[in-house]
Amino acid sequence: MALVVQKYGGTSVGSIEKIRAVARRVIECYGEGNQMVVVLSAMAGQTDGLIQLAGEMTDNPDPRELDVLVSTGEQVSIALFAMAVRSMGYDARSLLGFQVAIHTSHLYGKARIHEIETERITKELGRNRIVAVAGFQGLDDRGNITTLGRGGSDTTAVALKADVCEIFTDVDGIYTTDPNICPKARKLEIISYEEMLEMASLGAKVLEIRSVEFAKKYNVPIHVRSTFVKERGTMVAAETKDMERVMVSGVAYDKNQARVTIKRVPDRPGIASMIFEPVLKSGIVVDMIVQNTSEEGLTDLTFTVAKPEFGETMKLVGTVAKEIGAERVLGDEDISKISIIGIGMRSHAGVAKKMFESLAKENINIMMISTSEIKISCVIEEKYTELAVRVLHGAFGLDDEEKEAK
Ligand code: ADP
Ligand code: ASP
Ligand code: MG
Numbered sequence: 065m066a067l068v069v070q071k072y073g074g075t076s077v078g079s080i081e082k083i084r085a086v087a088r089r090v091i092e093c094y095g096e097g098n099q100m101v102v103v104l105s106a107m108a109g110q111t112d113g114l115i116q117l118a119g120e121m122t123d124n125p126d127p128r129e130l131d132v133l134v135s136t137g138e139q140v141s142i143a144l145f146a147m148a149v150r151s152m153g154y155d156a157r158s159l160l161g162f163q164v165a166i167h168t169s170h171l172y173g174k175a176r177i178h179e180i181e182t183e184r185i186t187k188e189l190g191r192n193r194i195v196a197v198a199g200f201q202g203l204d205d206r207g208n209i210t211t212l213g214r215g216g217s218d219t220t221a222v223a224l225k226a227d228v229c230e231i232f233t234d235v236d237g238i239y240t241t242d243p244n245i246c247p248k249a250r251k252l253e254i255i256s257y258e259e260m261l262e263m264a265s266l267g268a269k270v271l272e273i274r275s276v277e278f279a280k281k282y283n284v285p286i287h288v289r290s291t292f293v294k295e296r297g298t299m300v301a302a303e304t305k306d307m308e309r310v311m312v313s314g315v316a317y318d319k320n321q322a323r324v325t326i327k328r329v330p331d332r333p334g335i336a337s338m339i340f341e342p343v344l345k346s347g348i349v350v351d352m353i354v355q356n357t358s359e360e361g362l363t364d365l366t367f368t369v370a371k372p373e374f375g376e377t378m379k380l381v382g383t384v385a386k387e388i389g390a391e392r393v394l395g396d397e398d399i400s401k402i403s404i405i406g407i408g409m410r411s412h413a414g415v416a417k418k419m420f421e422s423l424a425k426e427n428i429n430i431m432m433i434s435t436s437e438i439k440i441s442c443v444i445e446e447k448y449t450e451l452a453v454r455v456l457h458g459a460f461g462l463d464d465e466e467k468e469a470k
Contacts, residue, residue, distance in 0.1 A: 067189075068093060068228045071103040071199065071221035075234040076291035077141045078108035086232075086291065087148035090194060094154065098228075099189045103199045103221040104145055106137025111200075111214070127172035131211045135161070138198035138217070145196045156194040159184065161201025161209070166220065168202030168210045171347055175202045175210035176274070177223045185224075197224070215272035222275040222284055229279070229286050231271065236290035237297035238263075238270055240462040241315040245450050248463040252313070256303040259313055259405055262439045266403040267318025276300065303407065311415060312406040312460040317449050319400045321351070322374035323431070324381055325366040328391035331358035338388055339365065342380045348373045351401075352434045352443065362391075366432065368443065371397060399431065400449040403441040404456055416440050422459040428452055 070090060077083050086102075094100045105111075114134045118125040125133075142158035149156035164184055168175035188195045199217020202210040212219050222229055238260070239249035255263075257280035264273040270288060279286050279300060289297025329335060336355070343350060353367040369377045378395050385393050409415050419440055423430060428451065432443035444452055457463055 066098050066227040067101065068098045068230065069101045069103060069221050069224045069226035070230045070232060071217055072105065072291055073217065073231075073233045074105045074108040074110070076232055077104055077106075077145070080144070082291075083107075083141065083144050084148050087145060087152060089232075089291070091149065091152060091154055094194055100194045101185060101189070101224060101226065102145065102194065102196045103217055103224070104138060104141040104196060105199050105217040107141055110137035110140065128208055131172045132209050135198070135201045135209050135211050138200050142196040142198050146194075149194050149196075154194060155192060156196060157188045158196040158198070159188070160198045161220075162203040164197060166202045166223075168204055168212070170204035170206065170208065170210060172208075172210055174213045174347060175204065177202060177212065177219065177278075180223055212274070213272070215269055216274070218272040218275035219278060222278045222286060225282055225284055229284055231275075231286055231288045232291040233270065233288065234291065235270065236293055236295060238268075238288050238300070240313065241453055241457050242268065242270075242317070245317075246315075246454050246457050248454075248457065248465070248467050250462060250464040252298050254299045254301060254304075255313070256407060257300060258303060258438060259407055260300045262403070262405045262436075263314050263316050266316035266405065266439065266441060267320070267401065268314070268316045271300070310406060311408040311412040312404045312462065313408070314405045315453050315456045315460070315462065316403045316405060317400055317453050318403075319446055319449060320371045321368050321399050321401050321443070322371045322377075323366060323368050323396045323399050323443065324374075324377055325364060325394040325396075326381060326385050326390050326392075327364050327394065328362040329365050329385075330389060331361050331363045335388060336365070339381065339384050342384060343369075343377055346376060346380065348377055348380075352432050352441070354432050368399070368401070368432070398446045399443050400446045401441050401443050402449065402452045402456065403439050404460060405439045407438050409438050409440075418459060419456060422455050423452060426451060426455050428455075 072086050146156040146158040165181050167179045199220040204210050237251045241249045243249040261276045264271050264276050286300040351368040356364045381393050428448045430442045434441050
């Protein structure tokens, strides 16, 4: 008997009818002799709605209470799902994060899973029940509710380390780029953990990055597939030799970016660490960093952060900028990051040149560049995001020519 974990995202459980359909699908798999643990997200739009409510209450919600609030969305969906299963004549039990228990660090809103207890789930499965686990939720070592960050239900599912881990979503697999903005995107049969890690960290929200890190570490193959159709989706698994043949395997974009520039910073040892210390201490992740060559002992320093952290970053950096005698701090939220990814890049030259030329042909200005062994990212104006994705997708031979462009 296999232990199957199925995770259903927000749009898949977006209405009573959809939750019933999910229950039917789970029961079918249960009927084939599997033990079923079902991880659910909040119903579509719920988490955003809860965050908005907090924002209406105060500009600066307490992080602990924000997690108490936003974690409730998942409580609603697992309860409704368990009711649906029971109304169909099968036994089901819903479990919240703390009931499982899913132990995490205490960084509210971004907690990391340390350990998942298996006793309670095993007990419920032993009673032939279908177990519904709230995604996204955790418990820190002081007994507080935590959440795992946006999209965190994927991580809950993978961290359960089942024999089979299926992520059901509103697209039928992982594509060469977001199929919702590039009609010629091609569905992949398989993608390596490394490439998926890059895709996820560069904005392809089809899988949350930590879920892929977890899957890679524990060698859990993930099957990403559609809630609404039966066909196979895409496997995320360990790298195979064939994968190197393709130079670029995907294009990703991330509109959730903002840029901070500190003008005329004194160029001397220790300054960068003074600037970044308060930012990093607050748990803000700094992405790209560019420092210009110095002129007359002064330089400009530019870096990017995620949009929700822009306000706080500007405040923190504003204070240090004064302390170190920098001229001023500029901010820009209308940017996006566009990236090409492929393990084949390691062995193919000229990829960067082709990327820059393709963007230049469309008059898209590149503001920042960063590279790694298997990806190249450029920061551009946000309004050109969709155009850039389509252009690069075509330029690197990823277009599915049988599909008509919209
Ligand atoms: P869920 O609510 O099921 O967790 P998400 O909205 O988090 O779903 O993720 C699915 C979405 O990811 C798709 O609707 C699609 O727009 C987006 N996406 C971005 N990049 C890709 C890609 N390369 N392949 C498939 N989907 C992608
Ligand atoms: N409900 C949470 C979110 O919207 C977690 C998830 O859906 O995975 O981010
Ligand atoms: Mg998601």
